[in-house]
Every structure is written in structure tokens, then in C-alpha cells.
Amino acid sequence: MMNKLSFEYSKEVEKAIKEKRPVVALETTIISHGMPFPENLNTATNVESIIREEGAVPATIGIINGLVKIGMSKREIEMFSKADDVVKVSRRDIPIVMANKSNGATTVAGTILLAKLANIDVMATGGIGGVHREAQNTFDISADLQELSNTEITVVCAGPKSILDISLTLEYLETMGIPVIGYNTDKLPTFYCHESRFDVDFKYTKPSEIAQVMLNQRNLSLKGGMLVCNPIPYKYSIDSSLIENSINSSIKTAKEKNIKGKDLTPFLLEKITSITKGKTLKSNIELMINNARLSSKIAIEFNKIR
Ligand code: PSU
Ligand code: MN
Numbered sequence: 001m002m003n004k005l006s007f008e009y010s011k012e013v014e015k016a017i018k019e020k021r022p023v024v025a026l027e028t029t030i031i032s033h034g035m036p037f038p039e040n041l042n043t044a045t046n047v048e049s050i051i052r053e054e055g056a057v058p059a060t061i062g063i064i065n066g067l068v069k070i071g072m073s074k075r076e077i078e079m080f081s082k083a084d085d086v087v088k089v090s091r092r093d094i095p096i097v098m099a100n101k102s103n104g105a106t107t108v109a110g111t112i113l114l115a116k117l118a119n120i121d122v123m124a125t126g127g128i129g130g131v132h133r134e135a136q137n138t139f140d141i142s143a144d145l146q147e148l149s150n151t152e153i154t155v156v157c158a159g160p161k162s163i164l165d166i167s168l169t170l171e172y173l174e175t176m177g178i179p180v181i182g183y184n185t186d187k188l189p190t191f192y193c194h195e196s197r198f199d200v201d202f203k204y205t206k207p208s209e210i211a212q213v214m215l216n217q218r219n220l221s222l223k224g225g226m227l228v229c230n231p232i233p234y235k236y237s238i239d240s241s242l243i244e245n246s247i248n249s250s251i252k253t254a255k256e257k258n259i260k261g262k263d264l265t266p267f268l269l270e271k272i273t274s275i276t277k278g279k280t281l282k283s284n285i286e287l288m289i290n291n292a293r294l295s296s297k298i299a300i301e302f303n304k305i306r
Pocket of ligand 1: 107108
């Protein structure tokens with residue numbers, strides 16, 4: 001199926017959309033810029049299998065040779081997991097990468113924008129981007145937040161990434177009108193950490209309840225989406241006091257090396273993984289898998305009532 005936007009759908013996703021079955025969108029920045037090989041490839045493959053196992057259809061989104069793919073093939077995902085020339089793509093990069101006929105790995109912002117154009121209602125990621133520490137000076141606020149305020153989609157994550165200023169991120173989410181839902185928790189999870197001292201807006205324990213909130217957003221034409229924060233399983237949760245030093249020293253190194261803009265988040269994730277000898281990478285993999293499961297359940301419930 002090819003529309004005027006020159007999107008290319010995988011057979012599996014095309015069929016699912018035609019048959020009105022639940023679809024979960026997946027990003028590719030986490031593959032190309034968020035995890036090393038081969039963990040990135042294994043995680044991306046496992047996440048897709050889990051979504052199928054749960055009864056939904058995965059649509060891994062990216063741009064290949066300028067063509068937007070809604071549902072990438074195994075080979076394409078493998079290529080993204082190894083190549084070092086795949087551009088990290090947010091809203092502003094999409095038309096450029098398309099025109100240049102190059103390859104682009106979409107962030108949460110880029111993915112939800114494209115997923116919405118393909119009529120997909122749910123997306124799964126690891127940790128949403130947010131307001132960086134010292135953003136008062138750097139202005140570094142992830143485009144993920146603004147995009148989500150403007151896109152009718154539910155993003156399932158393990159909370160904002162621990163590297164961020166969580167308090168400022170919550171303020172920004174409030175300003176932008178994005179509901180912050182805790183799944184089975186009153187306390188906001190923050191990526192590597194099962195919980196923080198911050199409260200979520202509301203706790204839900206059933207995917208069907210979250211689907212109802214989504215439906216209400218639609219019926220009210222609110223135009224924005226919602227953030228569902230699914231805590232990392234206890235077993236893989238890292239106490240914030242144990243990684244705060246690694247985070248701070250990584251931020252310090254980034255500053256010394258003048259790393260900023262879209263390079264900052266990938267740099268920090270890699271640095272923290274190296275300092276913690278892979279402990280945070282293991283957590284990142286497990287929380288992603290956990291989010292794949294929940295996102296499928298929400299997509300299935302929403303599909304029943306939409
Ligand atoms: N979740 C992860 N790993 C990642 C990301 C999310 O577990 O690498 C990516 C997503 O693509 C998200 C991006 O949109 O990090 C945020 O980048 P930035 O801070 O530059 O907006
Ligand atoms: Mn940024």
C-alpha cells in the first residue's frame with residue numbers, strides 16, 4: 001500500500017490496518033543510537049515478537065532511502081542496528097532525510113508524528129525524552145514532549161529518562177496538557193528506577209481504563225496524547241542513589257566535550273552503560289520489553305471500543 005505521502009507499509013501492518021486490528025508503533029532511534037550492537041538488534045526483534053504474542057501487530061517505523069517505512073523488515077532492522085550513518089530523526093529532519101533519500105531512525109517525536117499519519121494509536125518506547133538538567137541555561141527540552149502535546153497517541157514508556165530534570169519535565173508536561181498516567185503506581189517511575197518521589201496524575205491498573213481515557217481525548221478532540229508510565233520491573237530497577245554518580249559524571253564529560261543537541265542523549269546513555277559495566281543497558285532492555293507487553297494490551301483494549 002502506497003499513499004500520497006509515499007509511505008511504504010509492511011504486508012503485516014497493511015493487513016492489520018485493513019482488518020482493523022490493533023497496531024503498536026515502535027521507534028528506531030533506540031536501535032541506531034540508543035543501544036550497542038547486538039543488544040539493539042536482539043531487543044528490537046524480541047519486542048516485535050512479544051507484541052505479536054500479546055495479539056497486536058508491531059510497526060517499527062523509520063526512513064529508508066528517503067521512503068517512510070511503517071513496519072520495517074527483519075533485514076532493515078538489522079541494517080539499522082549495525083550502520084553508523086543512520087540519521088537521528090525528529091520532526092524537522094523528516095522532510096530533509098526524505099529529500100536526500102537517506103536513512104533515518106525516528107525518535108519518539110518523529111515516530112508518533114509518522115504513526116499518526118498512518119492512523120496508529122499506541123507507541124512503545126523505553127524512556128521518553130524531557131527537560132534536561134540545567135535546561136534553564138541550555139534550552140535543551142526534548143521535542144518528544146511538544147510533539148506528544150500535539151498528537152493523538154498514547155506513548156507507553158518507563159517514565160522520563162533518569163538523566164533528565166524530572167521535576168522540570170513534569171512541569172513541562174503539565175503546561176503542554178499531557179496526562180501522566182502511572183500503570184500500577186502512584187509514583188512516577190524514571191526509566192532505570194522503579195519509582196521516584198514525584199506523583200503521577202493518576203494511577204490505573206487496567207489497560208481498559210487507559211483505553212477509556214484515550215477515547216475521551218478523541219471524543220473531546222483534544223488533539224494531544226498521553227504518557228503511560230510503566231515502572232521497570234523491580235528485579236531490574238537500579239536505586240537512584242547508585243546511578244546518580246554515573247549520571248553526573250557523564251553529564252560533566254558531555255559538557256567538557258561540548259556535546260549538545262541531538263548528540264547528548266545517545267552520548268549519556270552510552271557513557272552510563274560503560275561506567276555501570278552494562279548494568280543500565282540490561283535495565284534498558286528489560287524495561288523496553290515490559291513496555292512492549294503493556295502497549296499491546298492498551299492497543300487491544302482501545303481497538304475494542306474505538
Ligand atoms: N528510550 C530508550 N532509549 C532511547 C530513546 C528512548 O530507552 O535511545 C530515544 C527516543 O528516540 C527518544 C530519544 O525520543 O531517545 C530522546 O532524544 P532527545 O533527548 O534528543 O530528544
Ligand atoms: Mn535535546
